Amino acid sequence: MTPRTYEVVLYGASGFTGRQTAAYFAAHAPWGLRWAIAGRDRGRLEAVRRLLPAGHAVDVLVADGADQPAIDAMVASTRVLLSTAGPFAVYGNGVVEACVRLRTDYVDITGETAWVRGLIDRHHVTAARDGTRIVPFSGFDSVPSDLGTLLVVRELQRRHGVTCQESRAYFRMFGGLNGGTVATAIQWQESGISARMRDPFLLNPPGSWSAAVAERSREVEGLHFDADLGAWVGPGLMALTDTRVVRRSAALFAEWGEPYGPAFVYQEYAKSERPFARAKAVAMATALGALNGALARPWSRRLLRPLFPAPGRGPSERSMNRGWFRSEHLAIGPAGQRVLGTIFHRGDPSNRATVRFVCESALCLALERESLPGGPGRGGVLTPATALGMVLARRLQNAGVEISV
Numbered sequence: 001m002t003p004r005t006y007e008v009v010l011y012g013a014s015g016f017t018g019r020q021t022a023a024y025f026a027a028h029a030p031w032g033l034r035w036a037i038a039g040r041d042r043g044r045l046e047a048v049r050r051l052l053p054a055g056h057a058v059d060v061l062v063a064d065g066a067d068q069p070a071i072d073a074m075v076a077s078t079r080v081l082l083s084t085a086g087p088f089a090v091y092g093n094g095v096v097e098a099c100v101r102l103r104t105d106y107v108d109i110t111g112e113t114a115w116v117r118g119l120i121d122r123h124h125v126t127a128a129r130d131g132t133r134i135v136p137f138s139g140f141d142s143v144p145s146d147l148g149t150l151l152v153v154r155e156l157q158r159r160h161g162v163t164c165q166e167s168r169a170y171f172r173m174f175g176g177l178n179g180g181t182v183a184t185a186i187q188w189q190e191s192g193i194s195a196r197m198r199d200p201f202l203l204n205p206p207g208s209w210s211a212a213v214a215e216r217s218r219e220v221e222g223l224h225f226d227a228d229l230g231a232w233v234g235p236g237l238m239a240l241t242d243t244r245v246v247r248r249s250a251a252l253f254a255e256w257g258e259p260y261g262p263a264f265v266y267q268e269y270a271k272s273e274r275p276f277a278r279a280k281a282v283a284m285a286t287a288l289g290a291l292n293g294a295l296a297r298p299w300s301r302r303l304l305r306p307l308f309p310a311p312g313r314g315p316s317e318r319s320m321n322r323g324w325f326r327s328e329h330l331a332i333g334p335a336g337q338r339v340l341g342t343i344f345h346r347g348d349p350s351n352r353a354t355v356r357f358v359c360e361s362a363l364c365l366a367l368e369r370e371s372l373p374g375g376p377g378r379g380g381v382l383t384p385a386t387a388l389g390m391v392l393a394r395r396l397q398n399a400g401v402e403i404s405v
């Protein structure tokens with residue numbers, strides 16, 4: 001590989017999450033790591049740089065998502081490109097195409113499964129051949145789901161010597177909403193891709209699931225009492241993204257001869273706690289259904305828009321500090337063997353957790369590439385579990401995320 005000026009470039013650094021990635025790098029990147037901030041507007045980027053603590057005289061790179069020569073120059077200057085510039089279907093194509101062509105590892109915080117399907121179709125083979133790691137979904141969707149599943153499935157295999165039949169994740173969370181996330185959800189609706197996202201195996205390689213697995217992978221609907229947890233559960237808030245990512249991980253591991261299990265199934269739920277657990281579950285499922293319904297119609301989208309933050313805005317510092325999430329992960333073996341794990345993070349899921357996850361993912365690629373799963377030659381359009389695996393889990397634990405199995 002030719003020498004690069006930077007180890008990591010943070011693209012989209014003037015956005016709401018982008019500004020937080022710059023602050024995270026200033027606070028947590030090891031001394032001496034060469035990193036820069038990048039985006040479409042020099043003035044806004046200079047303002048971000050001025051807010052960094054003294055001693056962080058990072059470079060500023062300017063590249064609009066539509067200016068391919070500028071994108072190429074930015075991508076060629078770094079070993080790892082971390083992007084928070086979304087909607088990714090709008091600003092991300094040229095960035096990923098350049099990363100694949102110039103063999104630069106890539107990590108982002110997208111939850112846009114239909115966009116990533118296009119990346120897989122266009123770039124997986126080349127990136128796999130060249131050993132370039134393209135790692136979307138490295139924010140709150142879908143690091144906890146993907147890593148949590150990896151941890152409990154591998155522990156089930158290690159402890160009981162059996163394959164995994166089924167894994168489930170149960171989420172509880174408290175947090176705010178970013179303007180960029182709202183803009184992305186609206187873009188899904190307006191571009192007509194939301195129907196495509198209903199495919200449970202949207203991200204899988206063709207033919208990597210059986211009819212029996214498809215039957216057990218139907219979208220979760222309604223509420224039920226889960227005897228394993230002793231709690232009421234309903235459809236997971238991010239299940240439409242997370243389930244597709246975990247299923248892709250399982251399919252890639254199977255291709256590489258490291259399967260979770262021959263008929264592995266993954267589902268994701270929102271969990272409600274006592275008191276009034278059932279009533280809370282009903283309220284959550286109703287609110288989620290109403291929001292999805294409202295976003296699906298142009299007139300109700302127009303009515304709702306002013307109620308949500310604009311792009312570039314998000315929750316207050318106080319609110320982000322009060323946020324949290326806890327995910328519980330269950331792996332089940334053929335004779336009912338069970339392994340349970342939990343992940344707990346203090347701080348807003350969409351911001352504090354997302355920023356920690358994506359920055360530590362970029363640091364895995366920049367600092368620990370030799371130790372990553374599959375060795376340095378593994379590449380492709382991957383997932384957090386298949387690209388970063390236990391190395392990311394360990395970094396997150398060291399960074400204060402509570403992980404137990």
Ligand SMILES: NC(=O)c1ccc[n+]([C@@H]2O[C@H](COP(=O)([O-])OP(=O)(O)OC[C@H]3O[C@@H](n4cnc5c(N)ncnc54)[C@H](OP(=O)(O)O)[C@@H]3O)[C@@H](O)[C@H]2O)c1
Pocket residue numbers: 011012013014015016017018039040041044063064065066084085086087088091109110111138139140141142178179180181182184185310311312313314349350351354
């Ligand atoms: N996975 C997760 O849990 C998670 C959490 C949070 C956000 N997200 C996703 O991350 C994305 C960003 O969210 P956010 O809240 O940070 O949004 P945001 O504040 O609106 O930031 C959007 C970023 O895109 C940049 N941008 C706009 N037009 C561009 C162009 N033509 N070329 C290049 N860059 C351009 C903006 O630059 P300017 O600053 O110059 O406007 C800004 O840096 C969204 O897609 C959101 O859904 C995911």
